[in-house]
Amino acid sequence: MTTQEALNTYREKIAQMKALHHAMGVMHYDGATAAPVESAEGRGKTLAYLSGCAYEIETAPALLEAVGFLNAHADELSPRDRREIQLFLRENEYTASIPQEEYVGYVTLLNKADAVWHKAKQDSDFASFAPIIRDIFATNVRFAKYYKPDQAPYDTQLSRYERGLTMEKTDAFFNALKERIVPLLKKVMAKPQVDDSFIWGKRYPIEAQKQFSDYLMDVITIDRKRCSIGETEHPFTTMFNKKDVRITTHYHEQTPVYSMYSVIHEGGHALYELHSADELEGTLLRGGVSMSMHESQSRFLENYIGRSKPFIELIFPRMRELFPEQLAGVTAEQMYLAVNKVEPSLIRTEADELTYALHVLVRYEIEKGLFDGSLAVEELPGIWNAKYKEYLGIEVPDDKRGVLQDSHWSGGNVGYFPSYALGSAYGAQMLAKMKQTVDVEAAIRSGDLRPVTGWLEEHIWKYGKLYDPMELLERAVGAPFDPRYFTDYLEEKFSKIYGL
């Protein structure tokens, strides 16, 4: 075998894997957006077959032999090919450690889980979802042990989403946040509350909200020829290639703000995917490198841009145009305060910037307990509610607005939640660095966000998965990760808003 032959075999198999994952991705997207409710069973069968095909390709002797050869001849490869082979081996080691039957069974389970979760959430019926969640966590623990028998399963899982992340590091990170956020939140809550009554309770027609989405997508520089918007219960982003990215949102008739920030948040994910360097297309290196890095981009757009004062001033005229009666007499300044209102609340996706990390903390601690067995699934609603009382000071009235609110666990995204808080902190450090060379406020005010998105493309997006996330961050900001940029940002912003 020559290196070129091995590369050809590798490329051919990767293209086949990508085709299968593309088809599965479209079926998942369709299942969440367009498919009739009873379609889940048939989709499950097809997904099981396709994932079996993908597994067979990923573990085919011809491919593994080629990859082994390439790995042994790494010095003959370009740095890019070398990195791709390294990533393949990492992922393959995980997949190959799982017996095929169990792998296919897990895909079938997840497909079923989505419908069960939807119904359980609708009926606020945790008991109907409990067996599924037990299965999903047990499967992830089992898989983690197949992969790294000597490592705590939750460390394995955290590191799968964010290379090198451990419970120790995550504990330290959350402690640093708690230390600053909890006292800051207390000071804020002692001050008079801002008024956001005008963005609630009136009727904001979906049709106008859709026009608002289109406008927002334009403002944040998304190429709509390569990115569409669907509607789902819980917004998400999915991506098939550089020319086919999908975001979803959820329109609530009572407020335009929920969908507005869903669109901007998911738009941040989409931008990251849409701007991998062209030469990475078709390789495993295309697309965002980790969940945290992805969340750093989505939350960058959502909060550091979308909840800034110049951004609200920029978009407010269009908002007034679309909702003239609903927003009669409201100023941009009032809107800015309203979208930054701090108030401990039940739903993570609707949480303000300041309390958000506390929602994540609750989930992190619960996942930790489920993984190490110190927590049983039946205890989940009780523990959830107790932690919301402890960290956020609020009572959870039902599981629909409690432990059943997120789609992550039913989607198998276990160990993902810490990414949200880490992402915010990464983003704050990027913002500080960006401001050294870019006048961010002026760019937003001008309505041309390209200096901002250009910086992100240049320092983050274009690299795809060429570097591990911590290295990518260090290269972008020129220093190790430091959560203090995030806590400093929060303190400065909310001190001003609440006059501390």
Added chain:
Amino acid sequence: MTTQEALNTYREKIAQMKALHHAMGVMHYDGATAAPVESAEGRGKTLAYLSGCAYEIETAPALLEAVGFLNAHADELSPRDRREIQLFLRENEYTASIPQEEYVGYVTLLNKADAVWHKAKQDSDFASFAPIIRDIFATNVRFAKYYKPDQAPYDTQLSRYERGLTMEKTDAFFNALKERIVPLLKKVMAKPQVDDSFIWGKRYPIEAQKQFSDYLMDVITIDRKRCSIGETEHPFTTMFNKKDVRITTHYHEQTPVYSMYSVIHEGGHALYELHSADELEGTLLRGGVSMSMHESQSRFLENYIGRSKPFIELIFPRMRELFPEQLAGVTAEQMYLAVNKVEPSLIRTEADELTYALHVLVRYEIEKGLFDGSLAVEELPGIWNAKYKEYLGIEVPDDKRGVLQDSHWSGGNVGYFPSYALGSAYGAQMLAKMKQTVDVEAAIRSGDLRPVTGWLEEHIWKYGKLYDPMELLERAVGAPFDPRYFTDYLEEKFSKIYGL
């Protein structure tokens, strides 16, 4: 090998083929409804790979050996299994006669064709679509020759859609229609025209039209848990299994009638697919048996039910509720006349019942000419326009409203058009038979259409592909096909409406 072993091999392979076709079907549907415009290239690659996989399974020696064995031991099979093996062999003979590369190339061509057609139609630019249409027809001619070297390619193609159909039979059928329809149309056009001005030109909000769609789906007894509605330029129906059928419609803000009849028409297709007998699920026998039989059901719902007077009387109160200002002062009787207005027009899908067959005739004659080489692709717009002048007496102002109006050719549905006219004629014969035992008008008036849909389920839908279409029709109506039921129906209905 035992018969049971051969059956097991067969069932396993069929399940895999069905899974691949399910995935491809969802990708096509997604491509038409939700995908961003630049996604076509990536989708094309994935579809090419999946169709290659399907081709490999369909032509795998193990499967063909099993099928050969089952065919040789047909006497040991149940009638249902025997029929399934017969259908497999028929279809396989066609597929296996085509070199794999050409087969995959054709799938890639069709995927590209859709986007090219969309743009060509939008710009009314036939020249940009001409090379594609030339390729599609040439490929179909080539494929037909691979399959039946000694038969006229268009006969081969007609019979693929409707077993046993030939140009000779189709010519005879259209002659029988022309003989009655052309003089009837002349008499109608000499009478004062009915007024349909109130269903055009006002603004009918899409949101209310969507509610109207939901209502119509309920009235025609469609189980929405198994059937969803999407939006596309050109409405269609697609089906993946008994629990997952999709129809699409197109909402025009200026009139509720276009989408109304799209929904009822596609709903007819959906009903046929949703009501195959349970025991056919997972076999090749599930679903409609032919395009003509499918059109007989869709046009049955659209015309014999949806354009009947009792149906308009039934739904009119709901229409008035949804569009109170737009329909102020309009009566059900006026609406009945408006939706049955006869007027030679440009667009097939908007044509009235009487002139509809003439639109189909134009397409049939053009396809015949393209297949036998007597017509070149460059001549298409000219010939199209000349035939519209000759049969319908109207001038075609541009190709957008002429030769570029239908999606069929870009979708590879060549030889399909005669099905529409045949389907109407089948349906008329079914209606006459049904009326011998079912009080159709009373059922519609009562709002409970189940006696009507029950008859169709009992005599047509439940059989799936168990019988060839002509046999299925004969079993249902107890007599050979006779187009006179259709022409009699037209004469009676339009004589009354126009007072002839």
